[in-house]
Amino acid sequence: MTFQAASRAVDTVLDRSVVLGFSSVGPAVRRRLPGWPADPASGSLTGKVAAVTGATSGLGLATARGLAALGATVHLVVRDEEKGRRVRDELFAAVPGASVVVDRCDLGDLDDVRDLGERLAGGLDRLDVLVHNAGAMPSERTESPQGHELTMSLHVLAPVLLTDLLAPVLTDGARVLFVTSGGMYGQRLVEDDLEYERGDYSPTTAYARSKRLQVELLPLLQRRWPSTSVYATHPGWADTPGVQTSLPRFRQVMRPVLRDADGGAETTVWLAATDPAPEGGTLWHDRRQRPFHLLPTTRPRLGAVDDAWAWVRAQADLA
Template identity: 60%
Template structure:
């Protein structure tokens, strides 16, 4: 259902205001307006396997719960297996009858990603979806096992390598990249994807990696569409996640009364995985609607920058 023009105008105005669009206010208002996209039907994911990375905290837990409530067998992909097992047991206690499994994988370590994908691929013949939710914001520049800047490794390279390795199992399925509205503050730095120049800023590194995600999304979506894979990105708005609590304490102290809870932040991820028909691929979503990837002209990437960024990604991820 397409929303009426006045509703779309209200929605866009809230989106550009940030405070109204990204907080719990925005989601509640949008849900009440005509044209809000329908929830996935009950049992929409029954008999289907779905992976969620970064599944042991915050948005990851809420995403697992939302997918399990639709009947999916949810695979919690975590770096800390002990913590992941505890979270699985807690979710199972809240949702009796859900089917949950824990897998260990360090998404920032590309060798470990390939090892995990091989193990998983031998066991699962088909995967309905992967939600690439794992994230971090290291306080200082840190490198992965392969020597890549860690934010870029976890948010871009790991998800791409995992999806590539699982393409046979994901044929006809879906991929969701969990991004961030913080990308609007940065342009595509194809000249310095590993953040080797200038003084390192955790928030800038995080936003740059999220910018890389959405700039590369159309190219990745085209590539994976050859296997019938529907790839999208989304951002959760301002949610009161552990990452915000630990890395942005001042921001949280100011915005806490209107921050979204984890379930509100995960809503669009669950919708992208469970809705039928699948939403259009290659788009950037927030609150169940496609959004622009640029708000101000200064962040708009040139075609040369995208070409250079793709060349870096192809080499670093071994495409």
């Protein structure tokens, strides 16, 4: 067996074990294996413009910091404008010479998303990187102002709508990245109950179902925005404010091996800047393309993804 083949085998074992691959053990081992992809070149995003949703803490903040450090002008898309300004000032201090702009938007409200999309499309000459990171895990079933189950609206409808609105300023070769979750590996696409209207509501299940739909839609979204490269990245298990608030027991047990936020955002930043761009419509973790499914039971039935896409288009009022 060659060194490269052995490296791939070790990487696959880490990935399929979940605990080792998703925890801080994964990158600690993978970085030492032959074939670990090179870091983006210093200044590789100079002159480019990026937007990151949910950018005031956790993975979003780490992503914004990483993109700014590579030279990008970064738009922080935030719900709390005052907090966004504080984070902007922190980034100025952390990344000398950084160019950071704050844009307010409640991504749980599709009307607000439309307003943001129109403002950015009218005010920007270009957008090279768009990172859909904003997320939530409400403790009970919650609806958006438009009446949609909140996790599905926030994680699927809002990002798809915003990208469509920004299509006129997305440059040739722009990167569109959905920050998904490894939790989606445990869920199948429930295309006939996307709003979680049946059964007892589970916050973790709702969250994972919405992330499952993100991943299943990747090939379709790549075809819709063919001049871009569309990806999803899953961060593994990272010690973020969202995990601390929504999954306190999980954090208590796993805290010694959780990644920090920079570790969780690392592949997102790498994909935004690496050259040449890898194949789009794909899922990534620790700088490698990953399968959509680890279990045969999560594979969608024939036509399910098309049905779900028709629902997304209708709810987001896409042509």
